[in-house]
Amino acid sequence: MLVLTLGAIAFAVFQPVQVLPRIRLGPGYALIDQDGARLTSEDGRGVITLVSFASLDCGTTCDDVAETMREVRERVDADVDLGGTDFRLLTFVLDPSPAPERVAAARTAAGADWEWAAGTEAQIENVVGLGFRRSTASIDTRPGYAIVDGWGVIRGEYQYQTLADDADKLVRHIDILGSELRNDSGFGSFVYGAAHAFQCYP
Amino acid sequence: MTTLTDSPTDSAPDPADAPRPRRWPRRLLAIGLVLVALALGGWLGLRWLAPYPYSGTVMQAPTEAPPMDGLVLSDGTPVDVDAFRGKLLLVYFGYTYCPDVCPTTLSQVAAARRQLGSQADDVQLLMISIDPERDSLDMIGRYVESFDPSFLAATGPIEDVERVASQYGIYFAKGEPLGDGYAMDHTATLMGIDTNGHLRIVWPAQLDVDRLAADLNHLL
Numbered sequence: 294m295l296v297l298t299l300g301a302i303a304f305a306v307f308q309p310v311q312v313l314p315r316i317r318l319g320p321g322y323a324l325i326d327q328d329g330a331r332l333t334s335e336d337g338r339g340v341i342t343l344v345s346f347a348s349l350d351c352g353t354t355c356d357d358v359a360e361t362m363r364e365v366r367e368r369v370d371a372d373v374d375l376g377g378t379d380f381r382l383l384t385f386v387l388d389p390s391p392a393p394e395r396v397a398a399a400r401t402a403a404g405a406d407w408e409w410a411a412g413t414e415a416q417i418e419n420v421v422g423l424g425f426r427r428s429t430a431s432i433d434t435r436p437g438y439a440i441v442d443g444w445g446v447i448r449g450e451y452q453y454q455t456l457a458d459d460a461d462k463l464v465r466h467i468d469i470l471g472s473e474l475r476n477d478s479g480f481g482s483f484v485y486g487a488a489h490a491f492q493c494y495p
Numbered sequence: 496m497t498t499l500t501d502s503p504t505d506s507a508p509d510p511a512d513a514p515r516p517r518r519w520p521r522r523l524l525a526i527g528l529v530l531v532a533l534a535l536g537g538w539l540g541l542r543w544l545a546p547y548p549y550s551g552t553v554m555q556a557p558t559e560a561p562p563m564d565g566l567v568l569s570d571g572t573p574v575d576v577d578a579f580r581g582k583l584l585l586v587y588f589g590y591t592y593c594p595d596v597c598p599t600t601l602s603q604v605a606a607a608r609r610q611l612g613s614q615a616d617d618v619q620l621l622m623i624s625i626d627p628e629r630d631s632l633d634m635i636g637r638y639v640e641s642f643d644p645s646f647l648a649a650t651g652p653i654e655d656v657e658r659v660a661s662q663y664g665i666y667f668a669k670g671e672p673l674g675d676g677y678a679m680d681h682t683a684t685l686m687g688i689d690t691n692g693h694l695r696i697v698w699p700a701q702l703d704v705d706r707l708a709a710d711l712n713h714l715l
Contacts, residue, residue: 314555314556315552315553315554315555315556316554316555316556316558317554317556317558317694318554318662318663318664318686318694318697319664320661320662320664321660321661321663321664321665321666321667321682322661322666323666323667323668331668333666333668333680334664334666334682335666335680335682415654415657415658416657416661419657419658419661419662420661423561423658423661423662424661424662444552444697445664445682445697446552446554446664446697482548483546486546486548487546489546489553489555490546492555
């Protein structure tokens, strides 16, 4: 018993296995994408999603965020083993009820090839304001990212810092999530359960 | 005169030459007992230390359950999530015209609740109708009671239902035509709010009644 207790303490202190916290449920939504098609939270079921936020006229800030998203995707595709789980990017548009053509134009201008989701003011307030607990005002005031796992649980929330720092941290955290996905079975589920219980967070 | 050679001591065999008593069986027994004690201690320790393997996804951070402002129970009472503190509140978003997953889930929750025996009274299911256009308060009340008399149901204006559902990670929208009406596409997960009012666990749509009952028992 003593050995096990010491082992538990050592596990909590040295954190041989790290996990991302299950912060809270991400929001459910049924929005419209840049082509006018329905885009729902169920589309992210079983997929790891890196989320960002954009105003249609925010300019260089959104360009930087989009560049970081691209870099993260390239590095995740090249270097991170997600155990067969898909990885996708998603940007929520903060402008209320924009025409899909405007969303498509802003998306193209930012060099983004992933889905941009838009909705009414109430929908964006529900998703971005209440769900991701972020300001729904211009992205220039509070840009950032979130990682949502395949269960729809928010596993990471990030404020915009610098391009290099953001990409490094996001890739590292997605790698941690990938390790959990690959190993969370059998004895591994016990280890990862312990890592969550002991809050072995990066 | 007694000589040294006559002494009984001298005539007895040298103890060093005497055959040693066999101690190995005792040692083996002692080692065995120690190993059994270690194994028992380890097993008890693991049971003590090991996290309980819930069949749903558990939130680490103690997040207050989102409020349900604007929704009313089937008897017309406004829904107050805090009023359920002290009970394990299970929240499900469905609708009475639901052809498959809603009745299945409600039946499974009712079955799991029955397995809890006397503790069943500490578990409260609340279904939120995502189809207030067709589901009247009276309809949703009778609908959930047909699965378990203790079950409660609530709904409200669509914008309130949308806001509440979104905060519980639920998406819904009108789907394909079904009979004379339509089906509702929706997330079919079941949420558990613990006795302290924290949104603690999310179960997938495909429930296992026995495991759900075990989870509920553990959460209580």
